[in-house]
Amino acid sequence: MARGKVLFFGDSRRLYADEPVIVAEKDSHIAVCDLTECGAYIASKLHAWGYALEKTPLEEALSGLPDDAEVEAWNNGVAQWFREAGIRTIGDLKRACGAP
Secondary structure: OOOOOEEEEOOOOOOOOOOEEEEEEEOOEEEEEOOOHHHHHHHHHHHHOOOEEEEEEHHHHHHOOOOOOEEEOOOOHHHHHHHHHOOOEHHHHHHHHOOO
16 A cells, blocks of 8 residues: 555546556555556656556556545646646545546
8 A cells, every 4th residue: 555645657638547557566655657658658667666567447556545645746747637637636536537
């Protein structure tokens, strides 16, 4: 389970519940990368740093995380969507992307 913020990377302007993403985990750190060039690049860097990668639908990636866990994204399409939609937590993201 993640401690701290769940980080998101990629240039998608919006994410959907059934959209495949790459989940990168190492110890208690979790990052979620979309399948854009940006997201795939960051996932490759995370893998090189020892993160385990798994491709899964976004809703599955979110299902094991507490709704109050904070999300964060910087300087990319996902970050812009988070700001515009007021997404600050996993619960906010679940509602915005249509995940149960």
